[in-house]
Amino acid sequence: MKKKKIAVLFGGQSSEHIVSCMSVANVAEQIDTEHYDLLLIGITEDGHWLKTASISDIRSGAWKESQTEAVLSPDATKQCIIITENGNTYEEKVDAVFPVLHGPFGEDGTVQGLLEMARLPYVGCGVLSSAVSMDKLYTKIIVDDLGIRQADYVPVMSWRMKKDMDGTIAQIEGKFSYPVFIKPSNAGSSRGVSKAENREQLIAGLEEAAKHDRKILVEEMIYGHEIECAVFGGGQKPVQSSGVGEILAAADFYDFEAKYFNEESRTVINPSLPGDAAERVRKAAEAVFNAVDGYGLARVDFFVTDDGEVIFNEINTMPGFTAISMYPMLWEAAGITKKELINRLIELAFER
Ligand SMILES: Nc1ncnc2c1ncn2[C@@H]1O[C@H](COP(=O)(O)OP(=O)(O)O)[C@@H](O)[C@H]1O
Ligand SMILES: [Mg+2]
Numbered sequence: 001m002k003k004k005k006i007a008v009l010f011g012g013q014s015s016e017h018i019v020s021c022m023s024v025a026n027v028a029e030q031i032d033t034e035h036y037d038l039l040l041i042g043i044t045e046d047g048h049w050l051k052t053a054s055i056s057d058i059r060s061g062a063w064k065e066s067q068t069e070a071v072l073s074p075d076a077t078k079q080c081i082i083i084t085e086n087g088n089t090y091e092e093k094v095d096a097v098f099p100v101l102h103g104p105f106g107e108d109g110t111v112q113g114l115l116e117m118a119r120l121p122y123v124g125c126g127v128l129s130s131a132v133s134m135d136k137l138y139t140k141i142i143v144d145d146l147g148i149r150q151a152d153y154v155p156v157m158s159w160r161m162k163k164d165m166d167g168t169i170a171q172i173e174g175k176f177s178y179p180v181f182i183k184p185s186n187a188g189s190s191r192g193v194s195k196a197e198n199r200e201q202l203i204a205g206l207e208e209a210a211k212h213d214r215k216i217l218v219e220e221m222i223y224g225h226e227i228e229c230a231v232f233g234g235g236q237k238p239v240q241s242s243g244v245g246e247i248l249a250a251a252d253f254y255d256f257e258a259k260y261f262n263e264e265s266r267t268v269i270n271p272s273l274p275g276d277a278a279e280r281v282r283k284a285a286e287a288v289f290n291a292v293d294g295y296g297l298a299r300v301d302f303f304v305t306d307d308g309e310v311i312f313n314e315i316n317t318m319p320g321f322t323a324i325s326m327y328p329m330l331w332e333a334a335g336i337t338k339k340e341l342i343n344r345l346i347e348l349a350f351e352r
Contacts, residue, residue: 001035003034003035003036003037004035004036004037004095004096005036005037005038005039005092005093005094005095005096006031006036006037006038006039006094006095006096006097006098006346007038007039007040007041007072007081007094007096007097007098008024008027008028008031008038008039008040008041008097008098008100009041009043009097009098009099009100009101009106009111010023010024010040010041010042010043010058010100010101011024011042011043011044011045011101012043012045012101012102012103012105012106013043013045013046013047013104013105013106014101014102014103014104014105014106014107014187014188015103015187015188015189015191015192015212016102016103016106016188016189016191017045017103019102019103019188019189019260019320019322020100020101020102020106021042021058021061022260022320022322022323023100023102023320023321023322023325024040024058024100024321025055025058025059026321026322026323026325026328026338027098027100027321027342028040028055028058028100029055030338030339030341030342030343031098031342031343031346032339032343035343036346039051039070039081039092039094040052040053040054040055040057040058040063041070041072041081042058042063042064042066043101044064047105048069049069049070049071049072050063050064050066050068050069050070051066051068051069051070051083051085052066053066067085067086068083068084068085069083069084069085070082070083070084070092072097072114072115072118072120073091073118074114074117074118075118076117076118076119078091078093078118079093079094079095079118079119079120080092080093080094081094094120095120095121095350096120096121096122096123096346096349096350097115097120097121097122097123097349098122098123098345098346098349099111099112099115099122099123099124099318100318100321101318102188102189102316102318102320103134103186103187103188103189103191104134104186104187106318107130107133107134107188107316107317107318108130108131108134108135108186109126109127109128109129109130109131109134112124112125112126112127112130113127121349121350121352122349123296123297123345123346123348123349124295124296124297124317124318124345124349125292125293125294125295125296125297125298125317125318126293126295128292128293129292129293129294129295129317130317132292133292133294133298133314133315133316133317134186134188134317135185135186135215136183136185136186136217136314137155137185137215137217138185139288139292139314139315140153140217142288142291142292143288143291143312145291146287146288146291148284148287148288148310148312149309149310149311149312150311150312150313151181151219151220151221151222151303151311151313152175152176152219152220153217153218153219153220154171154172154175154176154217154218155185155215155216155217156168156172156206156215156216156217156218157214157215157216158210158213158214158215158216159214161206161210161216162210165203165206168206169199169202169203172202172218173199176218176220178196178197178198178202179195179196179197179221180195180196180202180218180219180220180221181193181194181195181196181218181219181220181221181253182194182195182196182202182205182206182208182209182216182217182218182219183209183216183217183219184209184210184212184213184215184216184217185213185215185216185217186212186213186215187212187213188316189256189259189260190253190254190255190256190258190259191212191256192208192209192211192212192213193209193253193255194208194209195221195252195253202218206218222303222305222311222313223303223305223306224303224304224305224306224309224311225246225271225273225303225304225305226246226247226249226254226301226302226303226313227244227245227246227247227271227273227277227278227281227301227302227303227304228244228245228246228247228299228300228301228302228326228330229241229242229243229244229245229281229282229285229299229300229301229302229330230242230285230297230298230299230319230326230327230330230331231285231286231289231294231297231298231299231300232296232297232331232341232344232345233296233348234289234294234295234296234348235295235348235351235352236351237348237351239286239289239290239294241282241283241285241286242282242330242331242333242334243269243270243278243282243330243333243334244270244271244273244278244281244282244330245267245268245269245270245271245326245329245330245333246267246268246271247265247266247267247326248265248266248267248268249265250262250263250264250265250266251265260322260324267324267326267329269329269330269333270333273304273308274304274306274307274308275308276308277304277308277310280310281302281304281310284300284302284310284312285300285302288300288312288315289315292315294315294317295348295352296317296345296348296349297317297318297319297327297345298315298316298317298319299315299316299319299326299327300312300314300315300316301313301314301315301316328341
């Protein structure tokens, strides 16, 4: 049987570019090379698409020096990557795409839209589920409808905040006492997220969040364990959820440093939680995944309070695959190796 060609996209234009570069090697090296050939394509932070020679070029960062351009054609009759090398242009057929991209322009329905245009199968959630899951404000609206508790919030539009900071502050302080959490509606890896203990920090937090998105959420502070659950499946296959994992952040909260660079941050698989809280997290994770019309995979994040209340935080439709990432670890704990997981995700792409 002829091998299928999988284009693996990584990097990307979001503030999570570096996280994607850390994730992708762990994905690409697990793809079953008996059945698939790989075409690695790195997207620079300013959006240039480059053919990447090898996984080691990703690890070393040498891919950024590639002189070979590789762009996806939206032409649905071709399903190809257009490669330009030494002044010569040619088309390379591909069978499916694995977008290992996090954040805006990757996990938010934009790349998924391009792939739909090209009629190429791809791993993970579709346009709508990617877009609503990326946008925390819209996820809130959907999850409210499910009756699952989540942090209470005030939406802030950056243009309104700039026009009337006093009114914005009054609205927030009228609803919450400090501390509060401030986050861009569209971002990830804690980029632009901050905790404010007072008005001064609130203003600084709003200004920081506004650098990432024109929509901002200010949330009540939730005191609880940070619990994550992995979801897999969709379409005609029933959705499955893994066990749960706990994040023990080596910082005041799970900020960017604590996530990827502080070796004191720990994760615990199947932590002890009050009563049947873990089971309720799993059920809620599946419900949120289905409600956003999820497909393929997602990691759904919660807080669990000491008295066992389950509070939804966010859903990530392309969770991290770094060496310390929870999504693959949760499946490994359930007896599914990284290799099985990645190749099952590719099979799901072809089934859609
Ligand atoms: N309402 C909240 N109460 C307490 N901690 C929060 C709250 N919102 C976010 N956090 C903390 O900030 C981190 C990042 O926020 P999150 O909403 O998960 O954004 P991101 O998409 O960047 O991961 C969380 O992992 C958690 O540690
Ligand atoms: Mg998060």
